[in-house]
Amino acid sequence: MDWTFIVNTSLTTAFGPQAVVFALAAIGLNVHFGYTGLVNFGQVGFLAVGAYTVAMGVDTFGLSFWLCAFLTIFTASVLALLLGAPTLRLRADYLAIVTIAASEIIRLVLRAARFRETTGGAAGIQNFAGDFFDVNPFSGGRKALTFPGTDVGVTYSANQYWVLLVGWGLVALACLFVYLLVRSPWGRVLKAIREDEDAVRSLGKNVYVYKLQSLAIGGVIGAVGGVVLAVSRQSVTPDSMGTLLTFFAYVALVLGGAARVLGPVLGSIVFFFLSAFVDVALREAIEADVITFLVANEVGIVRNILVGLGLMVLMIYRPQGLIGDKKEVAVSVRR
Amino acid sequence: MVDVPGRSRRILAIALGALVALLTVLGLASPAGAQEEDGSREIAVRVEDRQGTRERDDDEPVEGAVITVTDEADEVVDEVETDEDGTGTITLPGEGIYTATLDLDSLPEDAGLPREGREVATVDPTRARFLNFILGDRERTTTGTLDKLPQLIFNGVNFGLIIAITAVGLSLIFGTTGLVNFSHSEHVTFGAIVAWWLNADHDLHIIPAAVLAIGIGAAAAALVNKVLWERLRSRGMSLIAMMIVSIGLSLAARSVLQLLFGGVFRPYRQLYRQDGIDIGPITTTPKVLWMMALIIVVIVVVATILQYTKIGKAMRAVADNGDLAAASGIDVDRVILFVWALGGGLAALGGILFGLQQQVHFEMGFRLLLLMFAGVTLGGLGTAYGALVGSFVVGMFVEVSTLVIPTELKNVGALFVLIIVLLFRPQGILGRAERIG
Numbered sequence: 001m002d003w004t005f006i007v008n009t010s011l012t013t014a015f016g017p018q019a020v021v022f023a024l025a026a027i028g029l030n031v032h033f034g035y036t037g038l039v040n041f042g043q044v045g046f047l048a049v050g051a052y053t054v055a056m057g058v059d060t061f062g063l064s065f066w067l068c069a070f071l072t073i074f075t076a077s078v079l080a081l082l083l084g085a086p087t088l089r090l091r092a093d094y095l096a097i098v099t100i101a102a103s104e105i106i107r108l109v110l111r112a113a114r115f116r117e118t119t120g121g122a123a124g125i126q127n128f129a130g131d132f133f134d135v136n137p138f139s140g141g142r143k144a145l146t147f148p149g150t151d152v153g154v155t156y157s158a159n160q161y162w163v164l165l166v167g168w169g170l171v172a173l174a175c176l177f178v179y180l181l182v183r184s185p186w187g188r189v190l191k192a193i194r195e196d197e198d199a200v201r202s203l204g205k206n207v208y209v210y211k212l213q214s215l216a217i218g219g220v221i222g223a224v225g226g227v228v229l230a231v232s233r234q235s236v237t238p239d240s241m242g243t244l245l246t247f248f249a250y251v252a253l254v255l256g257g258a259a260r261v262l263g264p265v266l267g268s269i270v271f272f273f274l275s276a277f278v279d280v281a282l283r284e285a286i287e288a289d290v291i292t293f294l295v296a297n298e299v300g301i302v303r304n305i306l307v308g309l310g311l312m313v314l315m316i317y318r319p320q321g322l323i324g325d326k327k328e329v330a331v332s333v334r335r
Numbered sequence: 336m337v338d339v340p341g342r343s344r345r346i347l348a349i350a351l352g353a354l355v356a357l358l359t360v361l362g363l364a365s366p367a368g369a370q371e372e373d374g375s376r377e378i379a380v381r382v383e384d385r386q387g388t389r390e391r392d393d394d395e396p397v398e399g400a401v402i403t404v405t406d407e408a409d410e411v412v413d414e415v416e417t418d419e420d421g422t423g424t425i426t427l428p429g430e431g432i433y434t435a436t437l438d439l440d441s442l443p444e445d446a447g448l449p450r451e452g453r454e455v456a457t458v459d460p461t462r463a464r465f466l467n468f469i470l471g472d473r474e475r476t477t478t479g480t481l482d483k484l485p486q487l488i489f490n491g492v493n494f495g496l497i498i499a500i501t502a503v504g505l506s507l508i509f510g511t512t513g514l515v516n517f518s519h520s521e522h523v524t525f526g527a528i529v530a531w532w533l534n535a536d537h538d539l540h541i542i543p544a545a546v547l548a549i550g551i552g553a554a555a556a557a558l559v560n561k562v563l564w565e566r567l568r569s570r571g572m573s574l575i576a577m578m579i580v581s582i583g584l585s586l587a588a589r590s591v592l593q594l595l596f597g598g599v600f601r602p603y604r605q606l607y608r609q610d611g612i613d614i615g616p617i618t619t620t621p622k623v624l625w626m627m628a629l630i631i632v633v634i635v636v637v638a639t640i641l642q643y644t645k646i647g648k649a650m651r652a653v654a655d656n657g658d659l660a661a662a663s664g665i666d667v668d669r670v671i672l673f674v675w676a677l678g679g680g681l682a683a684l685g686g687i688l689f690g691l692q693q694q695v696h697f698e699m700g701f702r703l704l705l706l707m708f709a710g711v712t713l714g715g716l717g718t719a720y721g722a723l724v725g726s727f728v729v730g731m732f733v734e735v736s737t738l739v740i741p742t743e744l745k746n747v748g749a750l751f752v753l754i755i756v757l758l759f760r761p762q763g764i765l766g767r768a769e770r771i772g
Contacts, residue, residue, distance in 0.1 A: 039575055041582075086758040092575055093515040094716070097708045098757060101750040104705055108747045113403055113414050113438070122414055247582055254579070301590045308587025315580045316567065 001284045004151050006277065012154040013276035014269045017232035020167035021047070022271065024225030025249040026256070026264030027174045031218035033250075034258035034329075035182055036211060037194035039092045042083070042099030043249055045106045046219040048241040049079050050226030052110060052119065055236045058128040060118050065131035069227055076223035080216035088211040100243060111238035124237030132231055136162040163232045170228065171265060174221050179261045181217070190214055191259075191328075251311050257324025266322060278303050376427045376460035382417050382437065384446050384470040396421025397470060401441035403743075404458065405434050407600045407694045408702060411743060416441075425458075425466075431600050433458040437468045446470055485616040487735045493623055495730025496630040497692075499723045501685030501700075502707040503637060504556075504678020506722035509711070510654030511674045514564065515578045518585035519682060519707065521592065523700030526552035526683020527690040528596050534603050541605040541691070549683045556679020557672055559584075564675075565668065585701075593697040600694040626688050633684065634723060637677070641719055646673055654718075706733065706746065709753040715763030724764055729753075 013019065025043055032038040053075045057068030087098045109115065111122045119125070138158040146153030156164065181187045189210055192200045201207050230236040248271070256267020282299045285291040294302065320326040382400040397417060404413045404425050412433065415423035427433055437454040447470040448454075456466060505519045530548035533539045539547070563584070567577055609620040641647040649670045652660040661667045682700075689699060706729055714725025729749050736748040756763070 037575075039578070086754060090757060090761055093509075093513075093578065094712065094757065094761065096515060096578060097712055098754055101705055101709065101753055105747050105750050108744060111411065112741060112743050113401065113411070114741045114744070116401075116414070122411055244586075247586060250579065250582070298594060301594045304590040305587050305594070308583045308585070308590060311583030312580050312587070315576050315583065316570075316572070319576060 001281070001288055001290070006280045006284060007152060008155065009280045010273050010277040011152070012156065014273035015154055015164070015168075016156070016272070017160060017163050017167060017228065019268050019272045020164065020171060021225045021229040021232070022249055022252050023171050023265045023268035024167075024174060024228060025222050025245070026253040026268055027171070027178060028218035028220070028222035028225070029249055029253050030258060030260075030264045031178060031181075031190075031214055031221065034253065034260070034263070035187065035190045035194060036214040037092070038088075038211060038215060039096040040099045040215070040218070041096045041243070041246055042101070042103035043218075043222050044241050044243065044245040045083070045099070045103035046076050046079060046222035047226030047229060047245065048103070048106050048110065048238070049075050050223030051230035051236040051241070052125075052226075053223070054227050055120070055125040055128045055230055056118060058131075059120070059125045065129060072223045072227055073220050076220040077216045079223075080219040081212065084212045084215040088208055088215065100246070103241075103243065103246065107238050107241050110241070119238075120236075122238060124235060124240075126235045129231040129234050133159055133162065138162050160232070163228065167228045167232070170224055174224070175261050175265060178221075182261070186210075186213075247311070248307065251307055251314075253321075254311065254314050254319070255321050257321035257329075259328040260324050263321060263323055270322065275303055275307065278306060375429060376464075378425050378427065378458060378460060378464050378466055379422060380415060380417070380425055380435070380466045380468070381420075381422045382468045382470065383421050397442060397446055399441060399443065400468070401438040402466075402468070403436050403438060405436070407432060408696060408699065409693075409742075410702075427458070427460045429599065430461055431459075433460075435466055442470070481738075482616070483738060484735070486618065487738060488731070489617045489619065491731035491734035492727075493627055493692075493730075494734055495727035496627055496634075497685055497689050498703065498706050498710050498730045499726035500630050500633060500688070501682050501703060502710045502722045502726045503634075503719055504674075504681050505707055506711045506714070506716065507650065507654070507674045507719055508678050509716055510718065511650065511657070511671050512564065512568065513574045514581065515574075517578065517581040517704070518559075518588060519678070520700035520704035521585055521588040522552060522556055522679050522682035523686035523689070523703060524589070524592055524697060525555060525686070525700075526679075527686035527695045527699060528592055528697070529683070530687045531596075531601060531603060531690065531695045534605075535601070541603045545684070545687045548687060549680045552683025552686075553676040553680035556682070557676040559679075560672055560675035565671070589697060589701060596695070596697050598697065600696050602694045603691060606691055622691060626691065630688065633681070637681070638720070640677075646670070650674055651719075706730075706749060709749050712753055713756055713763055715765045718763075718765050721763055721765035728764070 025047055028046065029040060029043050032040040032043075050072045053072045054065065054068045057063040057071060058065050063071075083099065083102050087095050090098065110119045112119075113121050115121070136159060138161045140158055142155055142157045143161070144153055144155040182190065189200060189205055192205075193207055193210060197207055200210075229240075252267040252271045253264050254267070255271055256265065257263035279299055282291065282294065282302060283296055286294055286296055286299070314321065320329050380402055382397040382402070384395040384397050396419070398419045398421060400417045400421070402415050402417070402423065402425065403411055404415075404427065406412050406428075412428055413425045415425050417423045425435070435456045435458050437449065437456075439448060439454055442448070449468055449470050454468070456468070458466060501519075501523050504522070505516060508514055508516050508519070526548050529551050530541070530544045533544035533547055534541050537544075563580075564577070567580065572580075606622045609622055611618045611620055639647075641651060649660065649665045650673065652663070652665060653667055653670045653674075657667055660670075685703075686700060689703065693699070707726065710726030710729040711722045712725065713728055714721030714723065729752075732752055733745045733749045737745050740748055
């Protein structure tokens, strides 16, 4: 088994476009769940809105790519209002059910043959990010970026480097934004809502409005993740917007540490390193006949089993994740 | 490629088709759909209009006809629009029985219609690689949508009963422990797969296999409660944290079942295909009628247990107020264990019945989960009777709504109703009005 290959592939995945997408999705969830205590199980709905705003804007309505990327802020906010207005008065468990239902509604409507002219139906929409790649400063084929003096490093194509430069830039911006927000008086109210909603209400704060703002801000950050997802693949399909994406974002958030600004980013990188490591190592082991009870196309299933078990073990034994503070994690509050 | 004029290109296509057909007859070419590397199979479809004459040369290829392919769980797997030659290619994810439906609304205004019922075709990629839709046998007539109503109501009752029987456990578990259990769907799938394993691998008739599987499902649910949930409760874990644990368990358990069972649809050995019978305007099969009767009997039994037996009263007491029940001498942990066993058994039964109607698949429970949640929430979270009523409403709504909305969007309607109901009556239909947020 070629360990350099396994480590390099894992590193490439850990810092690749997928990790950017999940970092953004999890930063959004962190605003919802980590700071406000809102159990949003429909984060993928925001990613879908972001991705389709760009894809449909460019492909269906012929708008400029950059305008559509900007419009994402509005479409995601509109979704947050539509979703939040009826549900944010509800208890956490109701909110969880309703948000997951809403994200499935979005996916099913997007894949409906009835709206194929607009949404592309089950096949989705492809090749809409030409404007973005036209201004790509990188050129040439795949290039490796290694630690000095070793073979260990990452390999991406020129287009991927461009996506990653912008993507990690957006992650940094989102982190800075969240850092400033939660340090403001507004952010202190959010945390107070997470700890004791009724106490905040009795101080005369309009809890409902704060929750709505939190849902919109986290949703917009998630939608930006959706844009990165769509652009990095030059393709969006409704079935890539399933509930599994939300759950993986939760794993990344809990793994890194909820209610910490850099928690979701760290969580996403570690999650994709481990996930790719298991994936590639298993495939190599199968190819080398070290493991004989699995075949290559079952590796993804085994990885899902491990992700599920990992989420359970984390929640039970280390709900604060890698860098979280146990006192600050919403899940430790018994209610 | 050389640019061939349309006419001769068609002749070329027909000639090629004829050649392949000849080779097929001679056994020289594999009749199965071309298999790709990833196991998917491609099938060529063709739509042509024979309206008017009997001359073959007058056959007109139909451009822009939409064909939707669904798998056995009614999930759309592919969709194709025919090109100017009236042809298209559908890609199927693997072996299995698929249904291809020609969307009659997509046909041009002047095109004919296929013979009654011929707009729907069964596709088995291991048997055929061509699929032809022939138009022109029928004139366009408009069918009254209301004629479909009795059949849809019947389907709705049937589907509602299946959701109800699986959702009772979900609601009771919520009522007694406060847990929103996202892994309930895997109890449903587990029951169906255990029954399939006994039935197909151990040659047990489906009825004893089902009875055994329900017992195993109940025992498994009790075990999960004992090993996992009871310990988490005694650690004082918050309900939100337990809900996230249940999501992890759901993903892990579903993937284990996928690994063991594979990603395909498999039927039970018995009661697979039955001839339809007509009762007035309704077409159904004997097995569906028997299943509906069985579910109603089981619901009556469960209601009797809840209403009149000691354990049933204890269950309702714990659901109503756990602390008060404990104070009055009820062994809450024992009651909860019983609730899990009951819920697991009912989920297994629901899974088996659903599998008998739609075949067994590792995601079958997961596909029901949101509808179960919709039903349970609609009826009032935590109440057993509310779960029955709410699920029934959801099942009915899913089926009857297809009168006005496209079939592929029927689940959207049900989930939408869930959100609307929460807006106006958050405690559900039968729930007690109390502050829930």
